[in-house]
Amino acid sequence: MSVEIGNETDYDIALREVEELTAHVLERMGIHPAAEVYVRFASEEAMSELHVEWMDLPGPTDVMSFPMDELRPGDTDAEGTLGDIVICPAVAAEQAQRAGHTLHDEVLLLTVHGLLHLMGYDHGEPAEKEEMFGLQRHLLLTWFSEREPGRTSVPEPTED
Numbered sequence: 001m002s003v004e005i006g007n008e009t010d011y012d013i014a015l016r017e018v019e020e021l022t023a024h025v026l027e028r029m030g031i032h033p034a035a036e037v038y039v040r041f042a043s044e045e046a047m048s049e050l051h052v053e054w055m056d057l058p059g060p061t062d063v064m065s066f067p068m069d070e071l072r073p074g075d076t077d078a079e080g081t082l083g084d085i086v087i088c089p090a091v092a093a094e095q096a097q098r099a100g101h102t103l104h105d106e107v108l109l110l111t112v113h114g115l116l117h118l119m120g121y122d123h124g125e126p127a128e129k130e131e132m133f134g135l136q137r138h139l140l141l142t143w144f145s146e147r148e149p150g151r152t153s154v155p156e157p158t159e160d
Helices: 015-028 044-055 089-099 103-118 126-147
Strands: 002-007 036-041 063-067 081-087
Touching: 002 015, 015 036, 015 103, 015 126, 036 103, 044 063, 044 081, 044 089, 063 103, 081 103, 089 103, 103 126
Parallel strands: 002 036, 036 081
Antiparallel strands: 063 081
């Protein structure tokens, strides 16, 4: 698995943990071991530009996903580039504060969320949201259980 991480902000992000979580999610979802993914941490200004360019919406958002080769869970024969995820730590920090958890936990939540979008999951409809958010919770729980035995809670997404 090729996981590339970049931090273009002044925020102190645990990049190694983001990389490990990304590898965990891709493995659990059955993505080909040679798949490539890039996770970028961007400023509010950079995220605002992406948000306008790709979604025609003003201001920064928390996470955006840019799928490439349409790799899907369980398709272990498909090699390629899964895509890029862009996370804005400034927005993530605000969301973490509202949700009552740490920026670190919010970044991990957004990483899983962005990865699931790269794999074709969405949350526009209630059934899609239930599936995606349930899977997101499961993936975070399995990852945390390996690192923090006894941890039974994961960060929950904030409502927009």
